[in-house]
Amino acid sequence: MVEIEDYPLLTGIYPFRAMRFEVFCPTQIIFGEGVFSRVGEEVAHFGKRCLVVCGQRFAKEEGLIDKVFESFQTWEIKGEIFHGVEPNPGITTVEKGRRVCKEFKPDSILALGGGSVIDAAKAIALLYSRGGKLEDYFVPHVVKEEVIPIIAIPTTAGTGSEVTQFSVITCGNRKKVIMGYSIIPRTAILDPYLTLTLPPEITVASGMDAFSHAIEALWAKKSNPLIKPLAREAIKLIFQNLPLAFSQGENLIAREKLLYASLLAGISINSAGTTLVHAMGYPLTTLYDLPHGIANAILLPYVMEFNFPAIRGFLAQLSEWLGESFHTAQRLKAWEGIQAVVYLADLVGIPYSLERIGVKEEEIRNLTEIAWEAQRNIQNNPRETKMEDIEEIYRRAWQGQLGEEVYIE
Secondary structure (H helix, E strand, O other), rough: OOHHOOOOOHHOOOOOOOOOOOOOOEEEEEEOHHHHHHHHHOOOOOEEEEEEEEEEHHHHHHHHHHHHHHHHHHHHOOOEEEEEOOOOOOOHHHHHHHHHHHHOOOOOOEEEOOOHHHHHHHHHHHHHHHHOOHHHHHHOOOOOOOOEEEEEEOOOOOOOOOOOOEEEEOOOOEEEEEEHHHHOOEEEEEEEHHHHHOOOOHHHHHHHHHHHHHHHHOOOOOOOOOOHHHHHHHHHHHHHHHHHHHHHOOHHHHHHHHHHHHHHHHHHHHOOOOOOOHHHHHHHHHHOOOOOOHHHHHHHHHHHHHHHHHHHHHHHHOOOOOOOOOOOOOOOOOHHHHHHHHHHHHHHHOOOOOOOOOHHHHHHHHHHHHHHHOOHHHHOOOOOOOHHHHHHHHHHHHHOOOOOOOOOO
């Protein structure tokens, strides 16, 4: 009988737990320089009437709307614009979009913009297709009903919303999530040229959002072996290229790699979900109008420190993946992983404490109570988390106080 000891390379692998996971990524992904020109061709697959959802200024000022309609004309598509989607879109915006849809009766919806625009387009498509109130579809409800096809063209490199089953909508001072495979865009067109003119602050906010997605996808309880290599690659690409895009805005190579990394991170969280970082980041966005990616970036090292007992191996690997791109003293490899994240945040100008962005210490309890409502994220965190843990993390982040092994200068 053949024994496993006869095969030294396999020694230590067995006994093992059989892998079991589910991954669903139905989006047709079209990636590369100049693929934006294919918008009319791709929309035509879904019919001859398309509602274009966009933000308040960028798509129009950069001439993107004109290019979309030129392409529509070539393919004999009738288009209508719904513009003015704000950062962190609210229910009122989605309702307005539905009313435009009911009048125009589109065959598809094209989202042209950042994550907020794509999230709004998903919610508009859902309401137009299924009716009812948007509140009826918030988690814990899972959307299973079919909706009108969505085509997504991201103009930022961060949210990955072009390939995810999530739509985040602001409801008062709460972030509410719509979730379901039927709102995943059918087609995603990713052209790095569209991100070239992004200002540094949006480049950083979106890039750090993707960075948080990739890290959380690796340590999440719902992570799986298929998406882990994608998340690892996203982490390395963002670490290497975000500082370049921040300091050299028209560096097309860096922009392309960031857009690719955002895509990989989006595919990763579509299966793995997000964790405590997002739960704690949501109230900072709604209460302080802080960009979502910046909120995540400030909190990330402190949540990593809290999760340390559960992710020691991951953090040690993180420092190895990122190589010698940052300076460290002689510390444990796991702590070097946290130091690498601090180093990246410092390079791109992320403030290291909540006090610096205007949070008052007496407001921490309210932040904690709001964050605690995001149980879907908290239950996915690798370390069991209590409400008092969240409050302590907020307090450490307010003070800018990491452990003795990690320093912020």
